[in-house]
Amino acid sequence: MESIVRLLGELEITSVLIEGGAMINWAALHSGIVDKVFLYYAPKILAGAGSVPFATASGLPGMNDAAHVKSIRLHRFGEDFAVEGYLRDPYRD
Numbered sequence: 001m002e003s004i005v006r007l008l009g010e011l012e013i014t015s016v017l018i019e020g021g022a023m024i025n026w027a028a029l030h031s032g033i034v035d036k037v038f039l040y041y042a043p044k045i046l047a048g049a050g051s052v053p054f055a056t057a058s059g060l061p062g063m064n065d066a067a068h069v070k071s072i073r074l075h076r077f078g079e080d081f082a083v084e085g086y087l088r089d090p091y092r093d
Helices: 002-010 022-031
Strands: 036-041 070-077 080-086
Antiparallel strands (some): 036 080, 070 080
16 A cells, blocks of 8 residues: 555645545555545444444554544534544644
8 A cells, every 4th residue: 555655646646535445444544644534424323244344453452542533523414424534644744
């Protein structure tokens, strides 16, 4: 994933939307390339074997290990809503 991001930077592409399932989400988070998240929610609850987690991995097992979203903004779309926020400042470093 890092080589793709490096190539995009060489092409002066500074923003990429990653829309994927649990494995893609985890790969992006784990690689450290995620600055901003935009998480959509609907007022529905799934549970059991048919439910799909946001990210599939064992790398963030507890609340102390969780990725912390900062500078949160909420957006409403009828009954649905989205949480927009940053995992890290993209202009730092």
